[in-house]
Amino acid sequence: MPVEILMPALSPTMEEGTLAKWLVKEGDEITAGQIIAEIETDKATMEFEAVDEGTLGKILISEGTEGVKVNTPIAVLLEEGESADDIGKAQPEADKADAGAEAAPAPKAKGASEKPAPAESESAGSQTKAPPAPSADGKRLFASPLARRIAADKGLDLKQIKGSGPHGRIVKADVEGASAAPRSAQPTAAKPAETAPAKAAAMASGPTADQVARMFEGRDYEEVKLDGMRKTVAARLTEAKQTIPHFYLRRSVQLDALMKFRARLNKQLEPRGVKLSVNDFIIKACALGLQKVPDANAVWAGDRILRLKPSDVAVAVAVDGGLFTPVIKDAHMKTLSALSAEMKDLAARARNRKLAPHEYVGGSFAISNLGMFGIENFDAVINPPHGSILAVGAGIKQPVVGADGELTTATVMSMTLSVDHRVIDGALGAEFLAAVIENLENPLVMLA
Secondary structure (H helix, E strand, O other): OOEEEEOOOOOOOOOEEEEEEEOOOOOOEEOOOOEEEEEEOOOOEEEEEOOOOEEEEEEOOOOOEEEEEOOOEEEEEEOOOOOHHHHHHOOOHHHHHHHHHHOOOOOOOOOOOOOOOHHHHHHOOOEEEOOOEEOOOOOEEOEOHHHHHHHHHHOOOHHHOOOOOHHHOEOHHHHHOOOOOOOOOOOOOOOOOOOOOOOOOOOOOOOOHHHHHHHOOOOOOOOOOOOHHHHHHHHHHHHHHHHOOEEEEEEEEEOHHHHHHHHHHHHHHHHHOOOOOHHHHHHHHHHHHHHHOHHHOEEEOOOOEEEOOOOOEEEOEEEOOEEEOOEEOOHHHOOHHHHHHHHHHHHHHHHOOOOOHHHHOOOOEEEEEOHHHOOOOOOOOOOOOEOEEEEEEEEEEEEEEOOOOOEEEEEEEEEEEEEEOOOOOHHHHHHHHHHHHHHHHOHHHHHO
8 A cells, every 4th residue: 555654743843834845845755874965953954764665646745835844744655566546545534534543752762863764764654654564453454665675574562562652653673672572472662751740730821922912002013923943932931941840059259260261271272272261161061960979860750760871961052043062972071182182173153054863952051141241140041851951151260268267269150050949859959069269269170
């Protein structure tokens, strides 16, 4: 039967996308792994690879179409011996209704790359074959053509495999890691952890677009259409403020020792073309702080807390129309020069929207630094599922009372730690913030 190619979820937050460009046309022969389209997600424009081979029988969504929901059929692939006359038979109406009722973006597979691999596109719901074969108990068994072929080659019984794709569909990743077992065996699959409450609390909503427009009748204004990134930023931050019980811890840190140490290091690193920023030291200080206070290295997972072992630190990067939070993994293990080089690379590619999903997903903690814009202090919004985020202000010369009790001047930087009270209590957050400040005020410790 013909195969429906579905709009894939190419990023973890993608709910809809723009079919920017078709790279194939109707009648073309398609091979597995071939790039067939370019799709604009909420974060970037990404290449979309075919999972299966066949002939492109019909394009259902024309290029340039915006707001295409994930799992919407965008084309039909014909298998060997099929013709355009078979397209209408691809899926009975009852099955389509069932699929539509169950449709949901699939979870992102691990190990995503900048160019999504066929397995990822498949797990995101790129292609599905209908009607699915019934299982022994009479229920329909959903599996992609590629998964069926691999299962057949390995002698696997699909009824014994739990699918991780949309509608519980069995995809390539499910069968690749499975091993053949006696057909009579009925293994019990572990129930996946729920990452959100079963029913979200009702949220207050503001005035509608029409209501707002009526407030400004007769006034001159420009209407700015929201792109995918701005829609995602608005939705996630609204969710964060409505569902995360934020509280805030504020401290000041004296930077004079760090500034002198940084100047000496940069002079020594100049022949190598390395120039360390204050932000590089902040990243390192936070990464080491998470190691010193491991209970603060945690995220909220719906009905449980996940405590991470490595310090994976996200850093907010402003881009046109929004922001990215690329993640520096294992930041506690990297040298300052390595951190600096990686951060510069991630920031540059973030501004060009060239980051792959695995580069901006994850981490337990984030840093938002507006000091370079002259902002003295502010409160940042936690990026779920992170447990906290550190807002960093500008270093400013101001009078302070020295250790000897005398009035002197120092470069003082304000920091505010926004904390998810479900994950981190006040005393724990204070302990973590103190560890960060200790590292910044004694920079040599970070090299030990």
